[in-house]
Amino acid sequence: MIIPQIVSPAGNFTKLKIALAYGADAVYAGVNHFSLRSRTAKEFDYKSFEEAIEYTHLRGKKFYVTLNGFHLSTQIEGLKRHILKLRAMKPDAFIVASIGIMNLVKEFAPEIALHVSTQANVLNYLDAQVYKNMGAKRIVIARELGLKDAQILKQNCDIELEAFVQGSMCFAYSGRCLISSVQSGRMSNRGSCANDCRFSYELYAKNPENGVLFRLEEDENGTHIFNSKDLNLCSYIEKIMKEDCIDAFKIEGRTKSEYYVAVATRTYKMAILDVLNNQFEPEKYEKEIHTLKNRGFTDGYLISRPFEKNDTQNYITSIEQGTHQVQAFVEDGEFFKCKGKIVPNVAYELLMPLNAKVLECDNELGKIYKKDEKYFVEFKKIISKNHKEFKEIHSGNENQIKMPCKVNEFSFLRKEIE
Template identity: 65%
Template sequence: MNKPELLSPAGNLTKLKIALNYGADAVYASMGSFSLRQRSAKEFNPQSFEEGVSLTHKFGKKFYATINGFPSNAQLENLKKHIEFLGSIGVDAFIIASPSVINLAKNIAPDIEIHLSTQANVMNYLDAKVFYDMGVKRVVVAREIGLKDVIKIKEELPNLEIEIFIHGSMCFAYSGRCLISALQSGRFSNRGSCANDCRFNYEIYAKNDESGALFRLNEDENGTYIMNSKDLNLASHIEKIIKSGAVDSFKIEGRTKSEYYVACATNAYRMAIDDTINNKFNPEIYQKELHTLKNRGFTDGYLVSRPFEKKDTQNFDSTLEEGTHQVCAISEDGVSFKTKFKIILNESYEIFTPMDGVINEINNEIGKIYKKDGKFFVKFKTLKAKNNKEFSEIHSGNINEILLPTKLPKFSFLRKEI
């Protein structure tokens, strides 16, 4: 059984480290103004981007650079320099959407693999072959494709790698072809600066041109989130997809999402992939973890069901829903934590760590770490910062690093069920 790669988002250097520690086989990131996530691209500079590539390779993992925007004439000279830089630091692949950028990359950095972005909207083997003949090593197929068509592409082009999205935000428009943001705020989605106008609530009106009458159509007093797509979640179908033998890489969307999102999603799908290979697949476990995340409601999208059969892909009620857990703190070094929400004395917090993380039970003057129902928890007796200042409670925004009762695995989180 072929074991697909797990590809996680690296919105900044910290998220990259989290993805690697939680089991990603590869990460993808961008820098500058040439990808479709300019907000996360601004989190990197040339030095930190090169550091990220080096660190990824030290882990024995792969680093893919995203340059999947659609450049204007004015951007082309800077794009050439950008490709030169990415080639010089040894990224493992470029993720590209435009045929012209593919040609640029082949000429400027011929030794770097080319992966075709989902923005190119490959839905069939003939389209895939066009890009394969251009030198593309991997195709990230359109989110709207069905598994049968993915299998057909692999049958026709067995040497072409196929990557699919398995989790994350879904676009209301067909494969991201949307102008709402550009029309309303002048921010172009296909140049990486989408304002996510589809997530806003809207009021809908009916107008009679003859009489001039205008009627507001009420869903409720707040209007409606009519364009708000639910989030993709294919965790329950991982076994079926792997057994198809057609998919080489599973991709998690979310370069602009939180550190905890990267950790939790990577961890859940790492378990799902490994359990499938070891004949222990149990979707209830992975879904329970993924539902701890804030989300817009979940849908399994279009890979296993045809679009016209889906009637639950929109969340009309709210732009974002709370998950089952609140993330309260993160420990990057395993010695102390930074508060993300609120930590108070004598309250229990679940410890969430990478799968291979070792936690030791302890009871000392700082607090108690104990195991209950197969999970580890911490309860603080004192909240003491590295500078010895003590607190009765810690809230988000407090920059003090608070000591843990004992060393935990790096990038551990403290969370609490809501």
């Protein structure tokens, strides 16, 4: 059985560290505006990007660079210089959508592996074979591809397959959307999508004979007519792994929160390990994924064919609260930054990487204890790093607050929303 690699988003250096700590085998990120997430590309400069690649390699993990935009002729010379700079950093692969850019990478960085982006919309083994002949090592399959078709593709083309398992979905076929370009001039396939599909829209009809314009009445479906639900395949990991054709599970979300990266990575790592140990429990993974903010969830098209589904859209709202709220982030394990609200004598659940070592304690600052296979922290006093005491602390307060005792770095404090 193939043990799939977990490929997690690295929207910035901190998220990269979190992804690796929570079980990612590889991360993907971009720098400069040649990536499809230009907002996150600004989180890195070339120096910090090189440091991120070194950090990843020191931990025995892989780093994949996104070059998956569709570029204009005026950008090509800049792209050549960009590829040469990245080549010197020795990433493990370039993720590319354009066949012209694939040839450019082969010319300027022939020793770096090529991964074909999902934007290339590979649906069959004939296309896969062409990309393999061009030098591709891996294909990120089109999100519209079903598991049976992926299996046929794999049987007829000896190439690695990577599939999205979690994250935002685009309502347009393989992300080929022009709404953002039309409405705001921000080109989604060049990295600056404005997420116009998440807006609410009102529909109007016009009589061309007399110019009368009238608003169409809404029904129970609401006005979010383009808004796709989020992909969530955690309950199907065992089924996917048994088909033995997917080499890597990809998690979308370079613009999502640190907590999202931690929970999504940890959950899919847990699911894979449980499959290998014959302990697969879908309910356990669903509970974790549902702690995240979302647009509702769908299993997408890997499990069911597109024409078999009618529940992939959320017509009511573009965002829903998850079951839990993050209250604090403990980056170094000793002090936390408040993300919500922390008050004394209230239990907050500790979210940590799998198999994290926890020292239970009870002292003047508070206590850390285990209950129902989970760890919790309760504060008796809220004391900052500079010894100032607070009755309570809220998000926006930049003081670092002392934990009762040291926990794993990159831990989170969370509380169920009542």
